[in-house]
Amino acid sequence: MTDATPGSPRVRWADPGDAAAVAARIEAEVRLGTPRRIAFTGGSTPLKVLALLATRDLDWSQVTIALTDDRRVPDDHPASNFGKIHAALGATGARFERLVEGMAVAPFDLVWLGMGDDGHVASLFPTMQALVRPGPTVIATTPVPLPVEAPFDRLTLNEMALKATAEIILVVTGAAKRALLDRVLAGTDVAALAYPVSDVLRGCGPQVTIYWSE
Numbered sequence: 001m002t003d004a005t006p007g008s009p010r011v012r013w014a015d016p017g018d019a020a021a022v023a024a025r026i027e028a029e030v031r032l033g034t035p036r037r038i039a040f041t042g043g044s045t046p047l048k049v050l051a052l053l054a055t056r057d058l059d060w061s062q063v064t065i066a067l068t069d070d071r072r073v074p075d076d077h078p079a080s081n082f083g084k085i086h087a088a089l090g091a092t093g094a095r096f097e098r099l100v101e102g103m104a105v106a107p108f109d110l111v112w113l114g115m116g117d118d119g120h121v122a123s124l125f126p127t128m129q130a131l132v133r134p135g136p137t138v139i140a141t142t143p144v145p146l147p148v149e150a151p152f153d154r155l156t157l158n159e160m161a162l163k164a165t166a167e168i169i170l171v172v173t174g175a176a177k178r179a180l181l182d183r184v185l186a187g188t189d190v191a192a193l194a195y196p197v198s199d200v201l202r203g204c205g206p207q208v209t210i211y212w213s214e
């Protein structure tokens, strides 16, 4: 781990920050052997980590796997986050918690987030249609414009639900996303402060560990 980031005392960088390190972090949570609630991100970055976790000999019986968000498609649709996560970990004996619009969300032990090139996290987008609900809740959102890679309505944990956790791990790859995070953490770029990831990294909230790799 490297030191906390100036201006964001609750943010630190994992070193290394690659898929093996992320899998090790999730594995450490599972190995605690007590009831654990872990929210898994969607997108493509997790696929390497899910493949590593599926090969580990772990007791998942005390673990509830939730999703940070999902596209509103059937489980067998290639864009389904639930479909991808369940394909990798469905046979482990973990309990799966589905996203239901308006559902109150219990606190987590660990929330695993990815980030889009536009600074979105979960399915909280810089511009979107959303019905705001009080408390830590599952809300429906529609990104504006719809992302080409996943042009779907969404269900997502709202910010309060994402922050109701002991720790957030933010897993991102590539130079462009690193540059975006550096702008957000510097706190001097007004445009960057409008990104949803800024709400996660700045202000009040849990410890955030960023796992970054090329």
Ligand code: 6PG
Residues within 6 Å of the ligand: 041, 042, 043, 044, 045, 046, 068, 069, 070, 071, 081, 113, 114, 115, 116, 120, 121, 122, 123, 150
């Ligand atoms: C989703 C994710 C989303 C994702 C980012 C990054 O449903 O798409 O939850 O927030 O983490 O879009 O996606 P990649 O990992 O594919 O870059």
